[in-house]
Amino acid sequence: MAQHVYPSFDICNLNTDKILKDLISIEPFGGYVSRNPHLQGIHTHSFYHLTYFRKGSGQHTIDFHTFLVSNDSFYIMKPGQVHNWEFSAEEAEGIVINFSPLFFDTLKLSSALLVQLPVLEDIHSGTISFSDADKAKAWSILEQMLREKQEGGKQSALYMATLLLQFLILAGRQVQSTDPASTAEHIHYAAFRQFEQLTGLHYRQKKLPKEYAEMMFVSTHQLNIISKTFSGLPAGTYIRNRLLLEAKRLLVNFGMHINEIAFELDFSDASNFGKFFKKYTGMTPEQFRNAYKPE
Known part of the structure; x- marks a missing residue:
């Protein structure tokens, strides 16, 4: 596995109050x-x-997709994603939370529960806007977390964990309200999660839908239906996009x-990689790299 040269930060690398x-x-x-200031250049988090x-x-x-900062919006970045900020002269106002999955494990709450939260999955990367009915509720939960951090008390960390879960569930409902298919109750939801995980593990060596269909014991046609339902993309395009994302990160x-x-x-060689990359991005690897080089 390649060693990343762009910075990769843990929470301990941040100039912030940590608990x-x-x-x-x-x-x-x-x-x-x-x-x-070290967060303003391109970097990734753990x-x-x-x-x-x-x-x-x-x-x-986030991962080479740019989202405009807007009022009453929620942005999420997952471990491993490449990321950077650009702000205008007027500084933004809001609340920022950084947490490791181990936060839940340390409290004897399994971090495995995070996979049940649609808002933390790759299919919902980027920004979420809260409905008018839920804006006040979301902000109130975050303010409670801030107060709890400042005041402390018995089982304070556990209380903050429950508030964080409440916020993430509320944020996930905003996603579900605009994309009813993307719910844990959907018949193909578990299959898509399996496909997503398998591509994350095997995208380097396995680049054809039939290879994933065989691992999942479904037909290629069924896999295409599953992929289109949740990502809007045929399985082959989904696999290719995962490979292209890693190429951009590297x-x-x-x-x-x-x-x-x-x-x-x-x-097999840099020439074949270059042809593949240009075919699907319109740029050579060198052109893409130069667009992100620091001045």
């Missing part, structure tokens, strides 16, 4: 970016990063040569 063995932090967003903006302007780029790892990246992604 429970550096496994979670929560604070007002004001000043967060200025106190952590933890979940959540931000709820009450107001502000600028943009947030290309902004400026310490790796392109032939190393081709080898890492199981291409």
